[in-house]
Amino acid sequence: EAGVAQSPRYKIIEKRQSVAFWCNPISGHATLYWYQQILGQGPKLLIQFQNNGVVDDSQLPKDRFSAERLKGVDSTLKIQPAKLEDSAVYLCASSDYSNTEAFFGQGTRLTVV
């Protein structure tokens, strides 16, 4: 079974630029999560989708971050404009309807300079 795919693996941008991350969850998984993991901290949920609807985006900085999940499959997370404090690893995860386990991708490491 293929795992959660994310791209790119690494990205370096200057502050105030924009960036987008892509995630392809495990086939058939209805729930998709985006987490932000700052160095030395645990992952923090940014947004959670159930199919193509948003379930929880309470910690998403909506003035600069946006996410979509078209057709309930792939998802993109965008930051515009980026700030230095956005430097982190962005993790995508998915789970099936039973929600007994979340499967994580390898993440995208973003460095904002």
Add this chain to the structure above:
Amino acid sequence: GDSVTQMEGPVTLSEEAFLTINCTYTATGYPSLFWYVQYPGEGLQLLLKATKADDKGSNKGFEATYRKETTSFHLEKGSVQVSDSAVYFCALSSTSGTYKYIFGTGTRLKVLA
């Protein structure tokens, strides 16, 4: 709101030593509890889980027991190996509502040969 507290690291042990990483949680209802492991440069991998009180999760020699009375889920291994060096995250997922995963801050384990 729901939260997870785990012991700070780093934890440095000699090979074959006994490992305990403490984890306590605060949650309404009856969450599922997890330990995830993150090896350098990789995403999070599920190590073990428990879905109800007194359940014991186990995998690769690691164990953790869901203790509702003490709201704890401590990770243990009787004899660690150098290959166990990684960051370990305790997490919970509420079984009602959004099923989002909430993580602790992580504990870095270093095992010396």
